[in-house]
Amino acid sequence: MIAQTLSHPRLVFAPIGPELVLVSAGVIALLGGAVLRRIDHRALLSISLAGVVGAAIVAVALWNWGGASTVLGGMVAADRFAVVARLILLGVAAMGLVYGFHYFRRSGEERAELYPLLLFATAGMTLITAAADLIVVFLALEILSLSLYVLTGFSRRLASAEASMKYFLLGAFSSAFFLYGIAMVYGATGSTRLSSIAHALAGQTGSQGLALAAVALLAVGFGFKVAAVPFHMWTPDVYQGAPTAVTAFMSAGTKVAAFAAFVRVFAVAFQPLTWDWTPIVWTIAGVTVVVGSVLAIAQSDVKRMLAYSSIAHAGFVLVGLSAANQEGIGAALFYLLAYATMILGAFGVVMLVSIRGEHRTSLASYAGLYRRSPFLAGLMTLFLLSMAGIPPTAGFIAKVNVFRAAIDAGHWPVALVGVLASVAAAFFYIRVMVLMYMQEPPDELEPDRSLAMRLAIAVPALLTLVLGLFPGLVLGFLDKASVLRW
Amino acid sequence: MKWLTLTTFLPLVGVPVLLAWRGMRDDLARAFALLVSVITFIVSLGMLGRFDGALSGFQMIEQATWVRSLHLRYLVGVDGVSLFMVLLTTFLMPIAILASWKIEKNVRLYMAAFLFLETGMIGTFLALDLLLFFLFFEAILFPMYLIIGAWGGERRVYAAVKFFLFTMLGSAFLLVAILVLYSKSGTLPGGPTFDVRELAHLSLSTTAARWLFLAFFVAFAVKVPLFPLHTWLPDAHTEAPTAGSVILAAVLLKIGAYGLIRFNLTLFPEASRHFAGFVQVLAVIGIVYGAVVALIQTDVKRLVAYSSVSHLGFVVLGVFAFTQQGMTGGVLQMVNHGLSTGALFLLVGMVYERTHTRDLSEMGGLGRTMPWFSGIFLFVTLSSLGLPGLNNFVGEFLVILGTFARNRALGAIAASGVVLAAIYLLWAYQRMAHGPVREAHARHADLSVREFALITPVLAMILVIGLYPRLLLDRIDPSATRVARQVQAGQPPAGQAAVSSVPAPFGEGP
Numbered sequence: 001m002i003a004q005t006l007s008h009p010r011l012v013f014a015p016i017g018p019e020l021v022l023v024s025a026g027v028i029a030l031l032g033g034a035v036l037r038r039i040d041h042r043a044l045l046s047i048s049l050a051g052v053v054g055a056a057i058v059a060v061a062l063w064n065w066g067g068a069s070t071v072l073g074g075m076v077a078a079d080r081f082a083v084v085a086r087l088i089l090l091g092v093a094a095m096g097l098v099y100g101f102h103y104f105r106r107s108g109e110e111r112a113e114l115y116p117l118l119l120f121a122t123a124g125m126t127l128i129t130a131a132a133d134l135i136v137v138f139l140a141l142e143i144l145s146l147s148l149y150v151l152t153g154f155s156r157r158l159a160s161a162e163a164s165m166k167y168f169l170l171g172a173f174s175s176a177f178f179l180y181g182i183a184m185v186y187g188a189t190g191s192t193r194l195s196s197i198a199h200a201l202a203g204q205t206g207s208q209g210l211a212l213a214a215v216a217l218l219a220v221g222f223g224f225k226v227a228a229v230p231f232h233m234w235t236p237d238v239y240q241g242a243p244t245a246v247t248a249f250m251s252a253g254t255k256v257a258a259f260a261a262f263v264r265v266f267a268v269a270f271q272p273l274t275w276d277w278t279p280i281v282w283t284i285a286g287v288t289v290v291v292g293s294v295l296a297i298a299q300s301d302v303k304r305m306l307a308y309s310s311i312a313h314a315g316f317v318l319v320g321l322s323a324a325n326q327e328g329i330g331a332a333l334f335y336l337l338a339y340a341t342m343i344l345g346a347f348g349v350v351m352l353v354s355i356r357g358e359h360r361t362s363l364a365s366y367a368g369l370y371r372r373s374p375f376l377a378g379l380m381t382l383f384l385l386s387m388a389g390i391p392p393t394a395g396f397i398a399k400v401n402v403f404r405a406a407i408d409a410g411h412w413p414v415a416l417v418g419v420l421a422s423v424a425a426a427f428f429y430i431r432v433m434v435l436m437y438m439q440e441p442p443d444e445l446e447p448d449r450s451l452a453m454r455l456a457i458a459v460p461a462l463l464t465l466v467l468g469l470f471p472g473l474v475l476g477f478l479d480k481a482s483v484l485r486w
Numbered sequence: 487m488k489w490l491t492l493t494t495f496l497p498l499v500g501v502p503v504l505l506a507w508r509g510m511r512d513d514l515a516r517a518f519a520l521l522v523s524v525i526t527f528i529v530s531l532g533m534l535g536r537f538d539g540a541l542s543g544f545q546m547i548e549q550a551t552w553v554r555s556l557h558l559r560y561l562v563g564v565d566g567v568s569l570f571m572v573l574l575t576t577f578l579m580p581i582a583i584l585a586s587w588k589i590e591k592n593v594r595l596y597m598a599a600f601l602f603l604e605t606g607m608i609g610t611f612l613a614l615d616l617l618l619f620f621l622f623f624e625a626i627l628f629p630m631y632l633i634i635g636a637w638g639g640e641r642r643v644y645a646a647v648k649f650f651l652f653t654m655l656g657s658a659f660l661l662v663a664i665l666v667l668y669s670k671s672g673t674l675p676g677g678p679t680f681d682v683r684e685l686a687h688l689s690l691s692t693t694a695a696r697w698l699f700l701a702f703f704v705a706f707a708v709k710v711p712l713f714p715l716h717t718w719l720p721d722a723h724t725e726a727p728t729a730g731s732v733i734l735a736a737v738l739l740k741i742g743a744y745g746l747i748r749f750n751l752t753l754f755p756e757a758s759r760h761f762a763g764f765v766q767v768l769a770v771i772g773i774v775y776g777a778v779v780a781l782i783q784t785d786v787k788r789l790v791a792y793s794s795v796s797h798l799g800f801v802v803l804g805v806f807a808f809t810q811q812g813m814t815g816g817v818l819q820m821v822n823h824g825l826s827t828g829a830l831f832l833l834v835g836m837v838y839e840r841t842h843t844r845d846l847s848e849m850g851g852l853g854r855t856m857p858w859f860s861g862i863f864l865f866v867t868l869s870s871l872g873l874p875g876l877n878n879f880v881g882e883f884l885v886i887l888g889t890f891a892r893n894r895a896l897g898a899i900a901a902s903g904v905v906l907a908a909i910y911l912l913w914a915y916q917r918m919a920h921g922p923v924r925e926a927h928a929r930h931a932d933l934s935v936r937e938f939a940l941i942t943p944v945l946a947m948i949l950v951i952g953l954y955p956r957l958l959l960d961r962i963d964p965s966a967t968r969v970a971r972q973v974q975a976g977q978p979p980a981g982q983a984a985v986s987s988v989p990a991p992f993g994e995g996p
Binding site (some may be wrong): 330370373385390391392396398401403404407408412415416420422423426427431432433434437438470472475476479 | 505552556597624627628635648650651654655658659668669
């Protein structure tokens, strides 16, 4: 007998530890829900939260990862960027779980699948932040998208099903673009691994038409996911139709995850083409902030308004990324953190004002909110001020950061456009404040008085203030995290 | 003792108490806010005591690193220009709160907004770090918006939104300009910074400096307000509650003028000289236009508001003369306008509480029914129109003197503003106090003890400054002279600037 040595890549699983924990928790929750039909949803919530916390612990442990920069055959990167992006996402997931638990209990649509679906979506989101190969990016994108399609249609309302359908169709469409982009990249460089793509592109001297087409297609794919103009059409409908708790989770989570992947793909794989893609990015950035802000003015439904505002925020992140350097990445990370905080908080308030389901999401139902609940009005004010970028909130520091990055890189016109758009945006944020403080409540309907939810929403509120007053607490970490390893 | 920090943040301490204490009775909330603002005033006197009038630079500087990676520092200091702005703020705040005693709706929120506003305003005057300044500058926006919009008159929402958007629009340009300056400051020996003192040494190309000047200018011109960016002011002043109008006129408008002195002149001296003619013409248009429009108002609050446009024109005119008298007079006039117009708004508010009208044609004969009120109103009116012996005379005289040295025609036209002021103010007094007593307003009580208590300190200050202006001038003058010299000398102290003829605004591209 001849001893055969089989060579295989050494398998190091630690860098995908957070995903393994999340998926395990998801499977346990899934089985728990299926086997024990009468299981208390509080138990499922606890299991899921435990999974999120466990994943966070594993992610933190990866901060000082000393091993190879990519593992599993170059598929997954182990760097601090992934750690920070994951932590933001896990925070979003924890809030999403609490929101979902509360929302569906109030609307009487409790189903055990909620928890595994949320956890799987989160696993997809966290995986994408560490993806070092376009195939893994696509895989993770599909994991998160499929879970979100289902979650969007989780309510029995017609609007929810319609939103789910729209999201699915347009999502599939964007996935096709993305996949075609990957194929083009492979054609141009002979690889789907980000580092190999970068090397191949750096070595090329001739025409790069194929690679540029790939850049464009991938940009379209990401543009859909982050809801950048002109690929934003699905956002208002889906955000409005989806159950508010799910909207909160996906508006924050998807954007963070897709931007993390965007950064990695464009700053690593297409780094040799930086001069070609920055004009695209800042053009999209400028158009997105303007269109998002202007269209938000015309909305009469608070969820739609927040949807357009989230489009505008995607534009601001792109303003930061247009700098195409470490400063820009750090600024974008901070912006994403601030954005996730304020959008989660704002949708949380929307949820409580609606009391049950989607009854009261029109802007008119915010009239006189200060009279009915000073606490909720105060929190909403804080989130809206943060979105408008007014100190001392996280949104202010975030905006300063991205504009600074863009101006340092010489893109002051796009910064100016961004700042002017934020003035237009301020108009609709203060319109909500006008309603809350300056008008009389139309009826005596009290908003949801759940104490647990109030405490839950107090967390992003506190974070919005802390990040606004002491951004130094996290900026140091974000700076360290803005170096991508490949 | 960290006087500046203490003065700045003391009012803020009251905010969480007011917001969180749900069961707080309205009376207690009022008294508490008053107490906090009085203590703040006393503490700010400590700052005055420590101030060395002989120094022309910044003093009592306090600093700490705030956000290292942003190069954002907590850096505050005071000089002769900002000293009296801060004191004006802390002096008027207890008066404004006392004037709000009749507010019944959401008292805790109202008082909290005022205290928050006070911290923002003081911080704006003391900040020496551009980004810190901007932070305070923006933080003022929301409480003021709330005060106008929630407790104002009939068209309050419109006025509040207009105020908010105008200011936001101005500050948008300001933010971009600040960040551009910052990104250019990497060449300084200390590395990139927002420190105003360091940035004054930055060598900018002429074109870049001029564009940046304009960006700063728009932000502050909206605040001042300079013609033609003044249109938010009459609405905001008219619709705001009395105390809101007082603070708006007395302090918020000064932030614009202060910003012009502190930032436009010191950071961009060449551009300041280049645009001086243009700015002065705008100022003179504002003086005459504000006065003429005030002349035809029948709403007394609107009349006072337009008089502000006119008076602030004097301030800017003096400041942009770049002469010692002009600059000192401008700064003094900022204080004077705060006192006189503040007092006018207080008095108008008192009348409105009784008559429930601001229409001059419906008043009349108040001199007979409310003799104390009418006497005091006349006194303030005379102060506002620049009667010698009262405060405005000194400031306006210095401004016109300083302008004359530079441009006789502008000085002469500006002087006509004083004449017009006499007409519209005395006419307003006449329509209000003289004539037959109206049936509807025949039985109004004269001023109450509270009203006396809040107006007397202002009257005293008007008289003191009028009779002994050196009290202020001695402290203002060194700093004002320094700024004027700096602009005249044409360049920041060291290393000046390549002249670039390229039209591209901000120099090097990506």
